[in-house]
Amino acid sequence: MKELKRIWMDGKFVKWQDANIHVLTHGLHYGYAIFEGIRCFSTPKGPAVFRLREHLERFQNSAKIYRMDLGFSLKELEEACLELVRQNGVKESYIRPIAFSAYGEMGLNPLGSRISVAIASWEWGAYLGEAGEKGVRATVSSWVRVDSRALPVQAKCSSNYANSALAKMEAIAAGYDEAILLNSHGVVAEGPGENIFRVKDRVLSTPPASSGILRGVTRDSIIQFARDMGMTFYRNDSTKEELYTSDELFFSGTAVGVAKIREVDGRKIGNGEWPITDRLKKLYEDAVHGRAKPYEKWLTYVKA
Numbered sequence: 443m444k445e446l447k448r449i450w451m452d453g454k455f456v457k458w459q460d461a462n463i464h465v466l467t468h469g470l471h472y473g474y475a476i477f478e479g480i481r482c483f484s485t486p487k488g489p490a491v492f493r494l495r496e497h498l499e500r501f502q503n504s505a506k507i508y509r510m511d512l513g514f515s516l517k518e519l520e521e522a523c524l525e526l527v528r529q530n531g532v533k534e535s536y537i538r539p540i541a542f543s544a545y546g547e548m549g550l551n552p553l554g555s556r557i558s559v560a561i562a563s564w565e566w567g568a569y570l571g572e573a574g575e576k577g578v579r580a581t582v583s584s585w586v587r588v589d590s591r592a593l594p595v596q597a598k599c600s601s602n603y604a605n606s607a608l609a610k611m612e613a614i615a616a617g618y619d620e621a622i623l624l625n626s627h628g629v630v631a632e633g634p635g636e637n638i639f640r641v642k643d644r645v646l647s648t649p650p651a652s653s654g655i656l657r658g659v660t661r662d663s664i665i666q667f668a669r670d671m672g673m674t675f676y677r678n679d680s681t682k683e684e685l686y687t688s689d690e691l692f693f694s695g696t697a698v699g700v701a702k703i704r705e706v707d708g709r710k711i712g713n714g715e716w717p718i719t720d721r722l723k724k725l726y727e728d729a730v731h732g733r734a735k736p737y738e739k740w741l742t743y744v745k746a
């Protein structure tokens with residue numbers, strides 16, 4: 443990872459190499475940490491952050507679910523993200539706010555622990571790289587997506603990503619690019635770090651929030667694009683075999699953008715044409731790069 447200049451820690455900007463924590467940090471041991479993933483894109487009017495407010499609202503909601511007091515307002519966090527991008531001086535970056543129980547007492551009860559909040563940013567290309575462009579080869583994981591009766595999946599908590607990592611490693615070890623996780627009822631949930639969309643007979647669908655997914659900000663953007671384009675769209679459950687027989691499938695997420703899935707478990711998806719995915723992907727790219735007027739409302743310009 444290429445170092446940038448600064449990281450924001452508990453209200454102060456520190457040098458990248460000075461953003462360190464103790465090995466006995468409580469959140470590191472017990473997974474009591476929540477985070478966000480946000481992107482800043484280059485636009486004709488300079489760098490702009492896509493749906494900053496919605497990401498930070500989700501950050502606040504994650505904190506609320508986990509009874510964490512962040513100690514910073516939405517406005518303060520927004521300003522910290524923007525100032526970080528200014529100080530790091532790159533046009534496109536990934537922004538990572540994180541809050542965790544800090545060094546202090548050990549033991550399982552995090553109530554009373556000091557909560558530390560940090561925001562880092564770095565340059566990060568499309569998460570699935572070439573596969574994301576050419577079409578992802580995915581496999582249905584043997585790992586079940588964490589059940590929200592055990593861990594609240596709508597909170598973006600670090601603990602959920604141990605489940606994601608198991609699925610991801612399994613997929614890579616078996617020669618695939620990415621995993622698709624089913625939930626404990628055996629229906630499709632999401633990727634390890636992405637939501638999933640399906641097209642069948644020109645109908646677009648995605649699993650509902652109740653299927654145990656993170657409600658993606660990108661997912662919400664795609665739903666709004668589909669509505670604005672007059673597409674038929676449903677939030678509904680689908681099974682593994684419905685994945686195999688889809689006309690089009692794609693992942694959505696801040697890290698991955700919109701990435702076509704061309705194969706699931708050795709079954710080729712559709713007939714090699716992606717009319718609906720291509721339209722949605724183009725609109726997403728236009729929106730994040732400030733080329734789609736109706737969605738400029740989703741951009742926060744960083745300004746010098």
Ligand SMILES: Cc1ncc(COP(=O)(O)O)c(C=O)c1O
Pocket residue numbers: 479632633634635636637655656657658659660661694695696697
């Ligand atoms: C498990 C999971 N699902 C879905 C997403 C997509 O969410 P978003 O579009 O807000 O990045 C992410 C990424 O944050 C994720 O980690």
